[in-house]
Amino acid sequence: MANEAVVDDTGRSIAMVEGLQGVVADWSSDQRAFKRVPWGKAMMWIFLLSDTFIFACFLTSYMMVRISTTVPWPNPSEVFALTLFGHHIPLILIAIMTFILISSSGTMAMAVKFGYERNRKMTTILLIVTAMFGASFVGMQAFEWTKLIEEGVRPWGNPMGAAQFGACFFMITGFHGTHVTIGVIFLLIVARKVWKGHLDDMKPGFFTSRRGGYEVVEIMGLYWHFVDLVWVFIFALFYLW
């Protein structure tokens, strides 16, 4: 891979250096720093980095209130337990939601692959399946919210323990659910673009008026995988801890 020639925007070829020297060479080049990535993908990555900081602030605040409260924290294993077919199963809904989101990440990754292979039918189907997984996730979250609100959980207090539990729960899962909802909407928009062949023709999108090829599917995928990634942290730190 070392010294593989890549042509820059003006048609000059630039040597690609690997390793740490490559970092210095890429960052100090007078063309773009992020090589082998379309501009939209680099921008999505930078947006996701900023989003990481937002979710990290929520989770850090949650850590702070949970450490500092002198009242026992409600046991998530019990709070999120469900009775299914006569069995009392701890945390079962959250486990199902986790598997659904992971599956949606799997179908999304394959949609990206089929997109680059110009397989419009498979890409569209997989994008719609991903969107359906996402929509069912949001549906289960709505069910979970309803259940907790009925049990008296509020942002300012709850019958199970530390008052901060509700504020953390609604803020963190609410913000994540909003991300999933936005993702579902954009998955359907991208699925339609793929199905209509807009990415083959590099037709400008209605939202940004930018021309995009099949890297658009991968950029969509980056966002979707990030939503799954955030859930991994919420699942571990909020529901399991």
Next chain:
Amino acid sequence: MSEAQVEAQQHPIAIYFWVWGLLFVLSTMSYMVDYLQFQGLLRWSLIIIFMFLKAGFIVAVFMHLYYERLALACALLIPIGALLVLIGLMSFEAGNTNMTRDIYLDGGSGILVMEEGTIH
């Protein structure tokens, strides 16, 4: 080689199925931590290990970061270090708040008790 070909992420579909399966296994294992009611240090370390393994596989393979240039990976991963500082400082601060609440809030002794080797 055209630019579009250079920038497309082409990988065999098998790797996605492998990672998908692996994420299922890891999620099941982290759910079992709760189901079997592991407690204490064992619980926390298992949760953290499974969490980072899952996150790593998603970022590396699904998001293709493993296949990208090191310059991009550095731009994304190094700033995360700032979060570790934040988490460290805030856990220290939260411990302090907890201590003052224990001492001065309703029912507290009002006296700072220093036990041998530990501060509560």
